[in-house]
Every structure is written in structure tokens, then in C-alpha cells.
Amino acid sequence: MTLISKMQAVEHDLNHEMILLRRRMLGYTQAQVADSLGVSQGFLSKLEQGLKEIDEPLLDKLCDVLKCRRSFFAHSERIYGAPLSTHPMFRKHASVGQKVLDKLLADVNARIAHFRLMLSGLEIQPDFPLPQYDLDDLPKGAVQAAQYVRRAWQLPDGPIPNLTVLCERAGCLVFACDMSEAKIDGISYRIAGLPPLIFLNKDLPGDRWRFTLAHELGHLVMHAYPNPDMEDQANEFASELLMPEKDIGRDLRNIDLARAGMLKPIWKVSMGALLVRAKRLQKITEGQSTYLWRTMSMLGYRTAEPVELSIPRERTTLVPSVFEHYKGQLEYNEEEISELLGLYPEDVPQLYELTNWKHRLQLVEGRQAAKPLRLA
Numbered sequence: 001m002t003l004i005s006k007m008q009a010v011e012h013d014l015n016h017e018m019i020l021l022r023r024r025m026l027g028y029t030q031a032q033v034a035d036s037l038g039v040s041q042g043f044l045s046k047l048e049q050g051l052k053e054i055d056e057p058l059l060d061k062l063c064d065v066l067k068c069r070r071s072f073f074a075h076s077e078r079i080y081g082a083p084l085s086t087h088p089m090f091r092k093h094a095s096v097g098q099k100v101l102d103k104l105l106a107d108v109n110a111r112i113a114h115f116r117l118m119l120s121g122l123e124i125q126p127d128f129p130l131p132q133y134d135l136d137d138l139p140k141g142a143v144q145a146a147q148y149v150r151r152a153w154q155l156p157d158g159p160i161p162n163l164t165v166l167c168e169r170a171g172c173l174v175f176a177c178d179m180s181e182a183k184i185d186g187i188s189y190r191i192a193g194l195p196p197l198i199f200l201n202k203d204l205p206g207d208r209w210r211f212t213l214a215h216e217l218g219h220l221v222m223h224a225y226p227n228p229d230m231e232d233q234a235n236e237f238a239s240e241l242l243m244p245e246k247d248i249g250r251d252l253r254n255i256d257l258a259r260a261g262m263l264k265p266i267w268k269v270s271m272g273a274l275l276v277r278a279k280r281l282q283k284i285t286e287g288q289s290t291y292l293w294r295t296m297s298m299l300g301y302r303t304a305e306p307v308e309l310s311i312p313r314e315r316t317t318l319v320p321s322v323f324e325h326y327k328g329q330l331e332y333n334e335e336e337i338s339e340l341l342g343l344y345p346e347d348v349p350q351l352y353e354l355t356n357w358k359h360r361l362q363l364v365e366g367r368q369a370a371k372p373l374r375l376a
């Protein structure tokens with residue numbers, strides 16, 4: 001297997017940007033890390049920019065402080081900035097600081113670097129295509145793009161039982177990430193030489209996970225370049241993909257909250273999304289919509305819809321299966337995979353939502369503490 005020799009070759013090359021990336025992943029400031037290393041902040045800053053070299057003892061210390069292996073700093077992937085489109089949630093919350101966004105982007109970049117390396121050892125063959133459309137060619141715009149995707153995937157009429165698996169079967173890598181602090185639901189990237197990448201907030205309720213995934217899929221399908229209407233278009237795409245007008249139209253006529261609650265588990269979309277859809281398709285009047293939303297507010301459903309109607313979140317399967325492939329076909333053990341990624345074995349399952357991973361995160365108090373922490 002060529003992967004190992006490849007790692008040995010790059011191990012000598014330090015990618016200084018990965019130092020910055022790892023620091024941001026952990027949410028540490030330059031001053032904190034410089035202090036722990038016993039160097040000046042100026043030195044660390046230059047080190048992160050590749051203007052200073054590092055000797056062996058300091059590199060070891062850096063690994064300790066940043067809780068990773070040397071191989072982490074050998075990933076040769078470039079660093080990607082914010083995606084073409086960030087979910088509108090982000091812009092609404094100007095309160096989110098740069099540090100939080102930096103952390104999220106560092107997390108995302110680490111996954112990109114990891115998968116560039118891991119996928120060099122295997123090939124993903126999609127079961128069906130992920131089309132790309134130029135909206136100028138589609139008279140009905142985003143709605144038509146969604147209809148074409150349903151057709152390209154030969155989906156039956158009606159609700160989509162599991163959108164995550166569908167996207168994965170179309171070759172997308174879907175990652176469940178820690179995004180709550182950044183108040184972002186999802187982001188997506190198309191990067192040369194890698195499958196389409198979708199990163200979703202792991203803490204989203206199931207219905208919102210699906211809608212966000214459909215929204216990001218819309219970006220991948222329709223938006224090779226940014227445009228001022230891209231967020232609305234992605235929402236329109238998501239609505240038609242998950243709730244096709246011809247299938248759901250009749251159900252939405254004069255919808256009330258009781259019916260929305262009944263339809264939610266069937267279509268696996270939020271009551272809110274159903275109301276928006278009903279209004280958009282003119283199945284309710286402006287007045288009815290206002291009244292329904294006022295009632296939603298009064299009942300607190302705008303913040304959280306009733307627990308008994310919650311939709312289980314779909315799990316990612318392709319990312320875990322890449323790890324399984326390494327363990328099975330390529331005969332890597334967990335230690336070797338961790339070395340490849342440049343992480344401690346106990347940090348891997350959390351980053352990738354792996355349930356079939358023996359090394360579990362230990363309760364802190366030093367890394368030797370005995371009680372394993374159950375990962376939800």
C-alpha cells in the first residue's frame with residue numbers, strides 16, 4: 001500500500017500553516033501557545049507563517065501543547081477560507097466573533113486535509129450522478145433544478161426517507177461538525193480532486209439537518225459562482241426537493257398547526273418549513289399565514305417545535321465507511337489511522353462521529369483518567 005511511504009516522504013516537510021490551523025482548532029490564542037512553549041509571540045507568529053524554522057525539541061513540545069502528532073503538521077493541503085456561501089444564519093448573528101469562525105474553518109480544513117490523504121488510498125464510486133446546472137438554462141430556476149435532481153436520482157414521488165444517504169450515494173462526503181457556537185447550520189465546498197463536501201451542524205434537530213443538507217446540495221448543484229440570490233435559490237431548491245409541489249400541494253391547502261404536526265413526521269420537515277411552503281405555493285392566504293405564525297410564537301414553536309414530534313437526525317455513513325475500509329481492506333489499526341491523521345486516537349471518533357472505534361475519549365484530569373466518556 002503506497003500510503004505509508006507517502007506519509008514518510010512528507011513527514012520531513014513541515015507545513016507551517018498546519019500549526020496555525022491546529023491552534024485555531026483548539027481555540028487557543030497565539031499568546032497562550034507561545035507562553036506554553038516558552039517562546040515569544042512574535043516567534044510563534046513567524047513560525048506559523050513559515051518564516052522561522054523549528055528544532056526537534058520544540059517540535060515535540062508543540063505536539064504536546066497542541067495535542068497532536070508530528071504528522072498533523074505534514075499535511076500538505078492548502079488552507080481554504082469561507083465557502084462560496086455561508087448559511088444565512090451566520091450573517092444574522094453578527095455577534096459571532098472571528099475567533100469562533102476561525103475555529104470552525106480550522107475544523108473544516110483539518111477534515112479536508114485528512115480526507116485528501118485518506119482518499120488517496122481509495123476511490124469512491126457514486127451510485128448516481130450529482131448534476132450541475134446553469135440557472136440561466138432553466139426557465140423555472142431552482143425549482144426545476146430540484147425536479148431534475150429527483151429525476152436524475154430516479155426518486156419515487158413523495159417524501160425522501162433519508163436524504164443523507166442519498167447525497168452520499170451521489171458521491172458527496174457529509175460531515176457532522178461542531179458548529180453551534182458559530183451559529184452556522186451548514187457549509188459546502190467543491191474542491192478539485194475531492195468529492196463535493198458538505199459540513200453540517202451535528203446538533204441540528206433532524207428536520208433542520210435535512211433542510212440544511214438539501215440547501216447545501218442546492219448550492220453544489222446550482223452555484224458554481226456566487227450570485228446575490230443564491231440563498232433564496234438554495235432554499236427554493238431545498239423546499240421543492242423535500243416537498244415537491246405536485247406531491248404535497250393538496251396536503252397544504254388551508255393547513256393549520258394540527259395538520260402541520262401530522263405532516264411533519266411524514267415529510268420529515270419542520271412545521272415551520274411546511275407553513276412557509278404552504279404560503280409560497282399560495283395554499284394559505286397572507287392572513288392565515290400571519291395567524292399561524294403568531295400561534296407558533298405563542299406556543300414557543302418558533303424556538304423549538306414539540307418534542308414528541310422531533311425527527312431523529314440522519315447519521316452519516318460514507319465517512320465512517322472510509323474508516324472501515326482502512327481498517328478492513330487496507331489493514332490499518334486505529335493507531336496507524338491516527339498517525340496518518342496526525343491526531344491522538346481518542347480524538348478521532350469525536351471528529352468523525354465514529355461509533356465503531358475502540359479508543360474512547362478519557363475524562364480529563366490528565367489523559368490517564370480511567371473512566372471512558374460515553375459519546376452520544
Ligand SMILES: [Zn+2]
Pocket residue numbers: 085086087088215219230231234
Ligand atoms: Zn446557503
